[in-house]
Amino acid sequence: MQSPNRKQMLSDDVRTLTLRIAAPSMIAMIATSVCSLFDALLLSRLGTEITAAVGLSFSLLTMIQAIGFTLGMGAGSFVSRSLGRGEREEAQRAASTALYTALLLGGGLCALGFFFPAPLLTLLGATPAVLNPAVAYARYVLGSGPMLCASLVLSSLLRGQGQTLPNMAAFAAGAGAGLLLQWLLVGRLALGITGAGLAMIVREALTLIILIAVTAKNKALVRPSLRLFSPGLRVYGQIMRSGLPTLLRQGLMSVSSVMLSRISAGFGETALAGMGLAVRAGALVSSAVIGFGQGFQPVCGFAYGAGRMGRVRDAYVFCQKVVTGALLALGAAVFVFSRPLLMLFGPEPAVADFGAAVLRAQSATFFAQGAVIMMNMLTQAMGLTVRASLVATSRQGYVFIPLVLLLPRFFGETGLILAQSASDIVSLLLCWLLTRGVTGSACERREYSDARTACR
16 A cells, blocks of 8 residues: 555655655755855955855865765665665665764865865965965865755655655755854854854754754654664675766765865966856756756655656656756856846956856856756656766766867867866767766666666
């Protein structure tokens, strides 16, 4: 007999179901990105060196997120497929292993970076002029790392069960508290990096507390338990079947972020600071698309686990149409108003000019970036590890890295500005070739172990 949640996930209209699940996920993702952008914009008033220092922290943040997203997305997708098949105990074991592994790895990275911040930041591209403020800000980023990792895993587990409203409440509450404290401590009390760091710690702590409370309260949910923590090859294999693409994507995102910072620093502190602002502003858009895709993933996972490939295809086509239309409109608006948006918080004019040029280039290819994200969500939710890995690593990996190395060398600042947009277009073409037959012919090619189920 189906549980009410399983029945709903397999019978409701895929369009309304996806939108209902996606809306809270989008709000949660956007709330976190808004805090990061607001933080950077407030601190940009303190000078180019501070702005560049905060921009460097984005590389550290991607390293921390790599742990939480990898284990969370992997376990969340596995939980969706397991519940679709009615295998609850397997889902609980994977959820428990993912959470406690994230805490251990997050704590280890935090300790390593906390005690040796200067060498790490120098490796990330910090120049002598920005090293001291970069170290001060990095300590707060790393200090919040374990909490962020745990929050990402718990939110993915809730989302994998179709429960996105608790995610929205947790991340919105944390973001609201963080924004208020940023305004008070940085904007009013002029505490600078210390104020921004304290606001960050409070934001992550509040988010995690709410997610723990929600998970513990609802007994119908799959809940992590230390008793079921099973750090073995079998369980990690189940998690990494869907988590590996995220690990590769986030890992390469960290590498590409470091490379982007180092190459930008070669053009001066103004380019480094402007690139940091533009990247964080662009991350706001990609966060919204990822949030939308996270609403699609449990719909896809449940349908795939139950062998409903037609339902998978309908949901995917609908999501691609929504994302493409929305990003074409948003890209046009950002292209026109990029500089006024960055000037709202008063960075130096030269920094705003460079950041606006990067943001305009990015906005022209928002639609391509969104399409690739949805292709990644589809292949990841279905457990197509090889294809999902190739899709996930294109934009930030094997496409972007050669472009960011070559274009600035041949075209100077113009090449640096266009590198991310060029990567979006090339990635779109490659990923379309990789995914064009996934929803219609996977059964015939036997590309995944559940193919016999999907062929029913």
